[in-house]
Each structure stands twice: as structure tokens, then as C-alpha cells.
Amino acid sequence: MSTIRFQALREASTRKPVQFEESGRKSAIFGSNVFNDKAMKQYLTSDAFKGVQGAVQHGTKIDRKLADYIAMGMKEWALAKGVTHYTHWFQPLTGATAEKHDAFFETSYDGSDPVEKFGGAQLVQQEPDASSFPNGGIRNTFEARGYTAWDPTSPAFIFGTTLCIPTVFISYTGEALDYKTPLLRALQVMDEAATDVCKYFDKNVKKVTATLGWEQEYFLIDRALAESRPDLMMTGRTLLGHTSAKGQQLDDHYFGSIPTRALTYMRDLEQECMLLGIPVKTRHNEVAPNQFEFAPIFEETNLAVDHNCLLMDVMQKVAERHDLKVLLHEKPFKGVNGSGKHNNWSLATDTGVNLLSPSKTPMTNLQFLTFFINTIKAVHDHESLLRGAIATAGNDHRLGANEAPPAIISVFIGEQLTKVLAELEGVTAGKLSPEEKTDLKLNVVGKIPDVLLDNTDRNRTSPFAFTGNKFEFRAVGSNSNCSNSMTTLNAIVAKQLKDFKKEVDTLIESKDMKKDDAIFNVLREYIKHSKKILFEGDGYSEAWEIEAGKRGLSNFKTTPLALKARASKQALDLFSDLGIMNHVEVEARYEIELEEYTKKIQIEGRVLGDIATNHVIPTAIRYQNTLIENVKGLKDIFGADFETIAKEQIIIIKSISKHIEGINSKVLEMTNERKKANVLTDGQEMAEAYCDKVKPYFEVIREHCDKLELLVDNELWTLTKYRELLFTK
Numbered sequence: 052m053s054t055i056r057f058q059a060l061r062e063a064s065t066r067k068p069v070q071f072e073e074s075g076r077k078s079a080i081f082g083s084n085v086f087n088d089k090a091m092k093q094y095l096t097s098d099a100f101k102g103v104q105g106a107v108q109h110g111t112k113i114d115r116k117l118a119d120y121i122a123m124g125m126k127e128w129a130l131a132k133g134v135t136h137y138t139h140w141f142q143p144l145t146g147a148t149a150e151k152h153d154a155f156f157e158t159s160y161d162g163s164d165p166v167e168k169f170g171g172a173q174l175v176q177q178e179p180d181a182s183s184f185p186n187g188g189i190r191n192t193f194e195a196r197g198y199t200a201w202d203p204t205s206p207a208f209i210f211g212t213t214l215c216i217p218t219v220f221i222s223y224t225g226e227a228l229d230y231k232t233p234l235l236r237a238l239q240v241m242d243e244a245a246t247d248v249c250k251y252f253d254k255n256v257k258k259v260t261a262t263l264g265w266e267q268e269y270f271l272i273d274r275a276l277a278e279s280r281p282d283l284m285m286t287g288r289t290l291l292g293h294t295s296a297k298g299q300q301l302d303d304h305y306f307g308s309i310p311t312r313a314l315t316y317m318r319d320l321e322q323e324c325m326l327l328g329i330p331v332k333t334r335h336n337e338v339a340p341n342q343f344e345f346a347p348i349f350e351e352t353n354l355a356v357d358h359n360c361l362l363m364d365v366m367q368k369v370a371e372r373h374d375l376k377v378l379l380h381e382k383p384f385k386g387v388n389g390s391g392k393h394n395n396w397s398l399a400t401d402t403g404v405n406l407l408s409p410s411k412t413p414m415t416n417l418q419f420l421t422f423f424i425n426t427i428k429a430v431h432d433h434e435s436l437l438r439g440a441i442a443t444a445g446n447d448h449r450l451g452a453n454e455a456p457p458a459i460i461s462v463f464i465g466e467q468l469t470k471v472l473a474e475l476e477g478v479t480a481g482k483l484s485p486e487e488k489t490d491l492k493l494n495v496v497g498k499i500p501d502v503l504l505d506n507t508d509r510n511r512t513s514p515f516a517f518t519g520n521k522f523e524f525r526a527v528g529s530n531s532n533c534s535n536s537m538t539t540l541n542a543i544v545a546k547q548l549k550d551f552k553k554e555v556d557t558l559i560e561s562k563d564m565k566k567d568d569a570i571f572n573v574l575r576e577y578i579k580h581s582k583k584i585l586f587e588g589d590g591y592s593e594a595w596e597i598e599a600g601k602r603g604l605s606n607f608k609t610t611p612l613a614l615k616a617r618a619s620k621q622a623l624d625l626f627s628d629l630g631i632m633n634h635v636e637v638e639a640r641y642e643i644e645l646e647e648y649t650k651k652i653q654i655e656g657r658v659l660g661d662i663a664t665n666h667v668i669p670t671a672i673r674y675q676n677t678l679i680e681n682v683k684g685l686k687d688i689f690g691a692d693f694e695t696i697a698k699e700q701i702i703i704i705k706s707i708s709k710h711i712e713g714i715n716s717k718v719l720e721m722t723n724e725r726k727k728a729n730v731l732t733d734g735q736e737m738a739e740a741y742c743d744k745v746k747p748y749f750e751v752i753r754e755h756c757d758k759l760e761l762l763v764d765n766e767l768w769t770l771t772k773y774r775e776l777l778f779t780k
């Protein structure tokens with residue numbers, strides 16, 4: 052009998068939910084492990100507090116002396132909460148978060164005078180031994196080391212007994228070695244560009260903040276069961292396994308009652324989130340069995356990204372306490388839905404207006420339409436760059452692979468807004484007559500809030516959908532750091548807003564147009580120009596692929612192809628013109644992402660080869676031997692008649708041999724393709740070779756293994772089966 056699988060099943064089936072008591076109301080504990088305004092007011096001098104506020108709100112610099120005061124207050128606060136260590140917490144280009152803990156504890160050179168120390172220098176800057184983080188040649192080019200630097204816009208927090216200080220990670224020559232730095236720069240550019248455009252409508256706007264509300268999907272599997280599957284442990288997904296007879300066809304899991312163990316886990320996790328100031332609000336079952344979702348109240352984008360990174364980390368840690376394993380991979384199981392991370396995005400002014408929310412007056416609605424149409428145009432002009440920003444090996448299993456959403460980027464806006472745009476498209480060129488303007492304001496622009504009320508046709512297949520007061524970028528992978536998508540989205544919209552401002556100003560100045568006339572004129576041209584990105588139909592249909600092809604939209608189904616746009620001339624110019632990333636930084640990311648893709652497929656190939664050869668084949672042979680014994684016995688008893696009597700057994704014996712032969716030959720061919728790919732020197736070529744030459748073997752090898760799973764005695768099968776992974780609660 053296969054011991055690991057059955058041991059794991061026994062462990063999982065006898066597990067009791069871990070006892071967990073909430074410690075008071077959420078509102079009472081929210082943010083209590085965060086060095087937030089409340090803590091700062093208590094622990095900082097008013098000058099120090101103002102210094103942090105200035106840095107957060109206006110980006111003013113904090114000098115060393117002030118940093119010393121802030122560090123002192125932060126240390127006192129942390130020590131009072133039993134903290135012993137501090138770390139600079141950052142997001143290197145591995146996609147995960149990184150931390151290196153140092154104790155506050157220090158002594159004099161001779162070991163005397165033990166004391167807890169933490170000064171401005173330690174707060175502001177740290178030098179991790181960074182040579183092992185991916186840098187895409189940046190550090191080789193500049194022979195520079197990297198350092199981390201405090202990001203005061205994301206507050207320090209305590210996890211366990213460690214004070215975590217959110218930081219950027221940059222080389223000494225100033226290149227960003229992380230995901231946060233370009234994001235901060237993009238948000239800054241967005242603020243400037245959007246504030247300028249807002250001034251057409253309201254002179255009081257001083258700041259525009261991009262907001263992000265992510266929805267995190269994940270699977271929750273019993274730890275023993277997960278650990279019994281080497282593929283899950285090594286690659287985050289199952290590389291083989293016959294689909295369970297029951298999957299998600301009954302739709303009985305979606306929004307169903309949450310299983311007790313999962314619910315206890317969620318309550319525990321929510322409590323951790325509350326302490327950390329992550330405003331999680333929604334929890335529910337997702338479509339696939341054992342699949343769930345967590346969503347917070349939206350926040351300023353940089354903070355929201357940090358909170359999502361932190362959440363992904365905390366999710367695993369809390370899961371350990373409940374003997375569960377969180378699967379964040381985009382496609383852990385074949386045959387049931389994968390996981391995504393919807394990025395809900397909007398823009399908010401410091402005067403409290405959501406710029407993507409239609410409102411009561413024609414003037415504010417013209418403002419809404421301005422931001423709405425500019426976003427559509429930005430996506431239109433940079434669709435392949437947006438696609439590139441979400442390309443990963445894991446996400447390839449969703450995008451363009453028969454799963455939501457397709458690899459083609461399009462924008463869904465709903466029937467009502469489609470009509471509004473059609474009317475605006477008919478606006479006269481040049482100056483508008485007073486009658487036309489009145490009509491527009493009363494009957495088109497002024498009516499938007501009414502029409503939106505019944506704008507209920509939400510299209511679930513769209514990768515980028517307008518959902519009433521925000522756009523929802525749904526194509527982001529569940530395992531991704533949202534920085535990539537948010538840096539790109541904010542950069543392309545900021546660039547678009549800058550162009551818009553220029554065009555409107557030109558019409559006002561050179562054509563002597565009124566502001567409204569100029570805005571209507573520019574928007575009309577944008578609507579005409581961007582039409583091909585708008586799509587309201589079924590994104591999965593073959594008809595859409597054909598139609599999108601005719602429209603000239605890109606349709607990159609694999610990461611190596613999609614990534615090319617990351618380092619295209621258009622991307623290089625965009626990011627460098629806006630001061631978000633220079634060419635080296637952009638190219639570094641492209642190289643790193645290619646390499647990450649290659650490594651992931653390489654690892655999957657090796658793990659699959661190993662499991663197929665060392666688990667599946669030996670098990671199949673063992674079962675085949677039993678059958679052979681049986682046939683021999685039947686022959687002993689029945690003599691020449693055995694062939695009729697043992698007919699079925701003989702068929703199975705032959706079938707097993709056929710699949711073993713299939714596995715062996717295909718694993719060998721795959722290994723040869725890997726060897727050929729490994730000697731390629733160009734990163735793009737190597738990734739393409741892994742994608743086109745190595746990866747196709749996965750399905751073929753899997754097919755043989757899954758057929759054997761159906762043939763072989765259940766008692767002998769070593770790998771925990773899909774039904775056990777998906778339906779043990």
C-alpha cells in the first residue's frame with residue numbers, strides 16, 4: 052500500500068478545526084500593529100510627526116536629525132509591543148517579499164553595556180547582501196551594490212516580534228532593483244498629470260491618488276495532502292492527476308457555506324490582517340472546490356500593493372497553524388477554475404471625488420467622461436504593454452487557455468456608456484453651437500448617473516471592465532505582485548492625460564476655443580481612434596479571436612511572446628519619458644521575467660520527469676505484476692481456455708506497457724529538448740524554446756500518467772488523487 056498518500060489521508064480526515072477566539076471588535080484592533088497616525092502622535096514629537104506627514108502627503112525630505120527622532124519613537128513603540136528585531140521589508144524582482152532581521156540589541160565593543168538601539172541611520176537605509184537577488188544585469192553593468200531605503204508613505208508594522216519597515220531597493224547608481232520604486236514614480240507622475248487635468252473642472256484639486264482594491268483568489272488544501280504531492284510542493288501546481296469525477300459542474304461550492312476549517316482559518320487570518328491594518332472585508336467560496344477569495348476595502352495604490360504582498364505572506368503563515376496549505380498558483384488543478392487577482396482601479400482627488408464615478412452635475416460628468424475616455428485610449432494605445440505586464444508562466448494557464456479572461460486585451464463599458472460614447476462621437480468638429488452644448492449637457496452628459504443605475508450587464512469574460520465607478524483589471528495572476536500591472540496602468544493613463552492636456556490647451560490657445568468645446572473635440576477624436584479596443588461580447592468565443600485579429604489587436608497566448616512588449620521601443624520611450632524607468636531598468640525587468648519563465652518551465656519539466664519515472668512507472672509495474680500473476684494462475688487452472696477467461700487482464704497488461712513506453716520515450720525526448728534549450732544564449736530564444744519545444748511534452752506525459760491512474764489499483768497509487776485534494780475539507 053502506498054504509505055505517504057494513505058497516511059496523509061488519515062491525518063487529513065481526522066483533523067479537528069483549530070480552536071480560535073476573536074480578540075474583540077475589528078474596529079478596536081484595526082491597525083494596532085501599525086505605526087500609524089495614532090501611534091505616531093503618541094510616540095513622536097510634533098515636529099517628527101509633521102515630518103512624516105509632509106513626506107507622505109507632499110514627498111518632502113526627512114533629514115537625518117528628524118530621522119533619528121522618528122526612529123527613536125518607532126523603537127519605543129515597538130519595544131512596548133515586545134518586538135526584538137527590525138527589518139527593512141522590500142520587494143525584489145523575485146516577486147516575493149524579502150527581509151533580513153537585525154536585533155535592536157547592541158553592546159559596546161567589549162560586550163558590556165547591553166542596550167536596545169535603533170537610530171535614524173538604521174531606519175533610513177540598510178544594505179542587505181543583495182548579490183543573490185535578480186537584477187537583470189543592472190548590477191553587472193554598473194558594478195554597483197544595492198541598498199534599501201525607507202518608504203515613509205507605507206507605514207511600518209509589526210509581524211510576530213519583528214518591526215518591518217517598508218523600503219525601496221535600489222542600486223548605488225540609482226537604478227530600481229525592485230517593484231516598488233517604479234510604482235512610486237508612476238504614482239507620482241499620475242498625481243501630477245491627473246491633477247493638471249482636474250484643474251479644468253475644479254481649481255481646488257491639489258492631489259490625485261490612484262486607488263487599488265485587489266481581490267485575492269486562492270485554494271486551501273490540507274497540509275498533509277499537499278505535502279504528499281511533490282509537484283504541488285515544488286511547482287505550486289499539480290503536473291498530473293486524473294480529473295475528479297465531480298469537479299465544479301454542480302456549482303455547489305460558489306458562495307456556498309464556508310467549510311468549518313476554512314472558516315476558522317479565515318477568521319484567524321482576518322484578525323492578523325486587522326492588526327496589520329489590512330482592511331479585509333469580504334470572504335467567500337469561489338467557483339472551484341476548495342477555492343476561496345479575500346477582498347479588502349480599496350486603498351491608495353502603493354499601500355494596497357504592500358498590503359497584498361504582506362497578505363500573501365501572512366496567508367501561508369496562518370495556514371500553518373491550521374494544518375493547511377495555501378495555493379496561490381494561477382492553475383493548481385486541471386479541469387477546475389484557476390485563480391486570479393482582480394485589480395480594481397480608480398482615481399480619487401484630495402477633494403473627495405472619485406474621478407471614475409459619474410455624478411449629479413453635467414460639469415462633474417464631463418470630468419468623469421474625460422478620465423473614462425482617456426483610460427480607454429490609454430489601454431487602446433498600449434494594449435500589448437498591459438498584456439506584457441501580467442505575463443507569467445502560471446498566468447499562461449488562464450489567459451488564452453480556455454479560462455477567464457482571454458489573452459486579448461479589450462475594454463468592456465456596458466451598453467449605456469457605449470450609447471453615450473456614440474453620441475459624443477457625433478459632436479460637431481470645431482466650436483459647438485449654444486444649442487448643441489445645452490443638448491449635450493442635458494441629454495447626454497447629464498444623464499449618465501441615471502443610465503448607469505440600470506447598467507447591470509457585467510461581462511465576466513472581459514479582461515478590463517468598467518464596473519460603475521472603477522475599472523477592473525481582471526487578467527492579473529493570483530500569484531503576482533500587483534506592482535507590475537499598477538505601474539503599467541498608471542503610467543499609460545498618466546501619459547495619456549498629459550497628451551490630453553496638451554491637445555486641449557492647444558485648441559484653447561491656437562483655435563480660440565472655449566474649454567468645453569476643446570474638451571469635447573479632443574474626446575470625440577479619442578472615441579473614434581480607440582474604438583477597436585471596446586468589446587462587449589463573449590471574450591472566450593472563437594468569433595472574438597477572429598474579430599480581434601481583424602481589428603489588429605494583439606493575442607499573445609504565451610509569456611515569451613507577451614513579454615516582448617515589455618522592452619519594445621514604445622515601452623522604453625514611455626517609461627523613460629515619464630521618468631519612471633530608464634532603458635536599463637526596463638530591459639532588466641524584461642530579462643528577469645524571461646529568465647523566471649524559463650526556470651519555472653525547466654523546474655516543471657524536471658519534476659514531471661521525476662514523478663512520471665519514479666512514482667508512476669514503478670507503481671504501474673507493480674500492478675502489472677499482480678495481473679501477470681493472476682493470468683499465470685488462470686492459465687494453471689484453465690489451460691488453453693485461459694485466453695478467454697483472462698482476456699480483460701491481458702488487455703490491461705498490454706495497455707500498461709503501452710503507457711509506460713509512452714512515458715519513457717516522451718520523458719527522454721523532453722529531456723533532450725531541455726538540453727538543446729539550455730545551450731541557447733539569448734534569453735528570448737531560450738524562453739521560446741522552453742515554451743514551444745519543452746512544454747508541449749507536459750500534456751503528453753501527463754496523459755499517459757493519468758490513464759495509468761485510472762488503470763492501476765487505487766491501493767497502490769502513490770500520488771494523492773484530485774478528488775482527495777479537492778474535496779477533503
Ligand code: ADP
Nearest residue numbers: 262263264265346347348349395396397405521
Ligand atoms: P465585485 O467586483 O466582486 O462585484 P465590488 O464592486 O464590491 O465587488 O468591489 C470589488 C473590489 O473593488 C473591492 O476590493 C473594493 O474595495 C474595490 N473598489 C471599490 N471601489 C473602488 C475604487 N474607487 N477604487 C479602487 N477599488 C475599488
Ligand code: MG
Nearest residue numbers: 266393395523
Ligand atoms: Mg471582481
